[in-house]
Amino acid sequence: MRYAYFPGCSAESTARDQYMSTLAVAERLGIELVEPKGWTCCGSTPAHQVNHDLAAALAAANLVKVRDMGLEMVVSCASCYSRMKMANHEIQSNPQTRKIVGEALGTDYDGSVRVRHFIEIILEDLGIKAFKKALTASLNGMNVASYYGCLLVRPNDITGFDDAENPVYMDTIINAMGGTGIDWPHKVECCGASLTLTRPELVTTLSGSIVDMAAESGADCIAVACPMCQINLDMRQNDYGKKHGSRYDLPVLYITQLMGMCLGLSDGNLGLGKLINSPRELKAKVAHHE
Amino acid sequence: MRRNIFQETRHMPIRITNAKTEDRLLNRVTDLSGIAVDTCLQCRKCSNGCPVARHSDSSPSEIIRLLQLHADSRVLDLDMIWACASCETCYGRCPMKINMADVMDSLRVVAVEKGAKKPAGNMPLMNRLLTGTMNRFGRTYDLAAMMLYKAGTFTYLRDTSKFPMILSKGKIALLPPRGADTKTVRRIFKKLKSARKK
Secondary structure, eight states, X not given: OEEEEEOOGGGGTTTHHHHHHHHHHHHHTTOEEEOOTTOOOOOHHHHHHHOHHHHHHHHHHHHHHHHHHTSOEEEOOHHHHHHHHHHHHHHHHOHHHHHHHHHHHTSOOOSOOOXXXXXXXXIIIIOXXXXXXXXXXXXXXXXXXXXXXXXXXXXXXXXXXXXXXXXXXXXXXXXXXXXXXXXXXXXXXXXXXXXXXXXXXXXXXXXXXXXXXXXXXXXXXXXXXXXXXXXXXXXXXXXXXXXXXXXOOXXXXXXXXXXXXXXXOOHHHHTGGGOSSOOHHHHHHOEEOO | OOOOHHHHTTTSOOOOOOSOGGGSHHHHHHHHHOOOGGGOOOOOHHHHHOTTGGGSSOOHHHHHHHHHTTOGGGXXXXXXXXXXXXXXXXXXXXXXXXXXXXXXXHHHHHHHHTTOOOOTTOHHHHHHHHHHHHHHHSSOOHHHHXXXXXXXXXXXXXXXXXXXXXXXXXXXXXXOOOXXXXXXXXXXXXXXXXXXXX
């Protein structure tokens, strides 16, 4: 299995741990990830707020690089994933956009490069059986709240990821690892995303109420697949607790970090030291096979 | 906390713009987004599912109603345009498939163009700074954008309690990104300066 892997800007900054754990897990599972040379920003939130053609072209610049490699694109950041899918959609559905993007890039692009999330690769290409075979440890009944957020699942007619209202992909992986993907109501609520830079109070309210619901539903930790979700839930839960007279210390891990723990990868390889709420107690729960 | 602008201004006649048809906000939004805003049925599924409406001054369905009524002067200064997190819950549930997040993007473009009131948090400044780093380095340099933003909005002290943790855990890259194909990115920025009619 060979894919072009698009790391995204946060892989070099706020989500270095997601990047490290994705690469480590892929290597352990025999999935080859090749980075497109000179990859550039997908446009993220600011580009689409300013100009939709700019957003489509910035994403398409990378899709063209992957097209020339003759591979499918794999993404681990939910925001990059969404921008790539949106660009493909706009280019395919609007000939004018295709023309303008083509002129800006200096090459025509038809919007046909397939974009996948790393979770989709595990479930749809590798298969849950092969994944289970590679495991060297079990989550040992740990209660995990899978938090999907917005950009993987919405708008579902464009991203096509699992289900818009009740996704179960991450839960499937957690259950396969011997954990319990708990049933809880905030799987696809919004954490406030990039508003964290401009409206921190609003994000504290949104992210905090998600953490609060996970805690109330009996979660030992939260699993995420998006750099914005991770930093917001991890960093803002303390502020929310102070405001509401309670304390939270719920670890918020990338699903790839949980996978790595069950594949026998070291803490350093998974970037566990970068988590704000320590996963120490979780690690004690993980049971290693004989 | 949430204001209901219809209740507050119930005795005030809604001022319908006397702008020429093509200058009306509804038409500008349709031009920019390619979305037929006038097909909205006012079922309010969008507003009921919206995570930020209850913390802001309006809601998605209310904004569409104001556009339909051509009450243009009421729309561009709304906090809701900038509080929207583009989570797409509205679009996902809309029976008429109106992409409200795209409508919000178009309203932001017009608000900046017309020099509307600076929104809380000054998102337009953040957008300029972040796209600036993309143009310069080919990738986002979040630390630089954040520092310049703090200087531009006089919010040096906000979230300072988090700095030691962020630095000690290496949660953010200190040096600018390297290795990106900046030539292509600069070409894109040069060619696509402003939003166009769709």
